[in-house]
Amino acid sequence: MSTAAPDETAAAAAPPGDAVSRPDGPARVARTPWPWWDARGWPWWVQSLAVFVAARAFGAVLLLVAAAAQGANPWAPPHPTYWQITGLFWDSGWYHRIATEGYPTELPIGPDGDVQQNAWAFFPLYPLLVRGVMTLTTLPWEVAAPLTSLVLAAAAMPVVHRAVTFGAPRAVAARPGLPLATVALVCAFPTAVVLQVAYTEALALLLVAAALLLLVRRRYLGASAVLIALGLTRAVALPMLVVVLVHAAYRWREARRDGTALPRRDLVGLGVLTAAAAASGVLWPAICGLVTGDPQAYLRTQEAWRGVREVTPFGSWGYVSRFWFGDTAPWVLLASFAFVVALLVVPAAWRLGPELHAWPAAYLLYLAAAVEPGSSLARFLLLAFPLGAVAAGVVTRPAAARRAWFGGVLTLMLVLQAVWVWQIWRLRPGSGWPP
Secondary structure, three states: OOOOOOOHHHHOOOOOOOEEEEOOEEEEEOOOOOOOOOHHHOOHHHHHHHHHHHHHHHHHHHHHHHHHHOOOOOOOOOOOOHHHHHHOOOOHHHHHHHHHHOOOOOOOEOOOOOEOOOHHHOOOHHHHHHHHHHHHHOOOHHHHHHHHHHHHHHHHHHHHHHHHHHHOHHHHHHOOOHHHHHHHHHHHOOOHHHHHOOOOHHHHHHHHHHHHHHHHOOOHHHHHHHHHHHHOOOOOHHHHHHHHHHHHHHHHHHHHHHOOOOOHHHHHHHHHHHHHHHHHHHHHHHHHHHHHOOOOHHHHHHHOOOOOOOOOOOOHHHHHHHHHHHHHHHHHHHHHHHHHHHHHHOHHHHOOOHHHHHHHHHHHHHHHHHOOOOOOHHHHHHHOOHHHHHHHHOOOOOHHHHHHHHHHHHHHHHHHHHHHHHHHHOOOOOOOOOO
């Protein structure tokens, strides 16, 4: 088998028509003339951006409704403007502080001797980007930051589309329109409004999708650079190392089956990529330790946000689930585990390529091990975007059933998005659970 990257022409975008399956790439679709105003005739990237704009307009309405009902809060006057509720609320304030003040050189210590909450818990690339936008445009933070997130998220949508196109050719052949359907479900995800607020999700989604796309296309040096940037954006680089190893194993098995050897260039590229993935996972903790003089600075800072200060893999699920669900906690955990496993083993999941299949599995396992499962967990799930392709691809035929299934999933997600904004993003007396 050739070691060249998958043929780009196999992924050429075209309007809906008669799909023809190809063994070496996604389905080719016969071109049909459409009037200019019919979205079915638009280029794939225009379709992706149109879906994004429509979804973010819906999100803006939800945020404005929440702002109109918002009372007294620590960040803005009651009934804040759109820019205030998207640029100043919750973790946005920490990124604002980093952009304007930087990071402390010493960890703040409370009277009990424990490290207090501080800026080192938040990664630097996003606030540095916004700082640059503020410098170039003279816009205030509460305008520059949400606009930066919006642009980054818009850039992520075509990359998500291409990642599914190239990374799941069997799934695309089985379910026409799967890349655009995935974009739509990502945009409609219950926590997708964070793509238009001063949070890192937009940048992280762009980098994760770009890393997967470059990996699938075997652009290893480019993927290495993206992973270093990801290591300065969110604490999600380590599960990407698992994906790199899965890809390398797949390439090795492919070469062995064909009786060929991997080209030296690819071997070097995979070595560099593996090293970059491993380094990016520890890059920010190392910088924290170097600046503060405490090798455990990042870990001690993370402990300040937890209900139980010790950070032990998988250790928080017991006490957190009991807090929320009481005696029914074991059953809730079992049901949640079964649901996640089902998403990863249904036929629609196996139709994904190995990289897109491995990423959500590794990422969800990482979240289970490293994150205290609070109200922010739903936001973290947004980065597992290949599961959107799984959800959209569960029903492949007939076409009427496929459309009905997709419409039902999309509607459910939009309803849950409205609930999430109203219940979580809006600060209410007695609530205060961070999104």
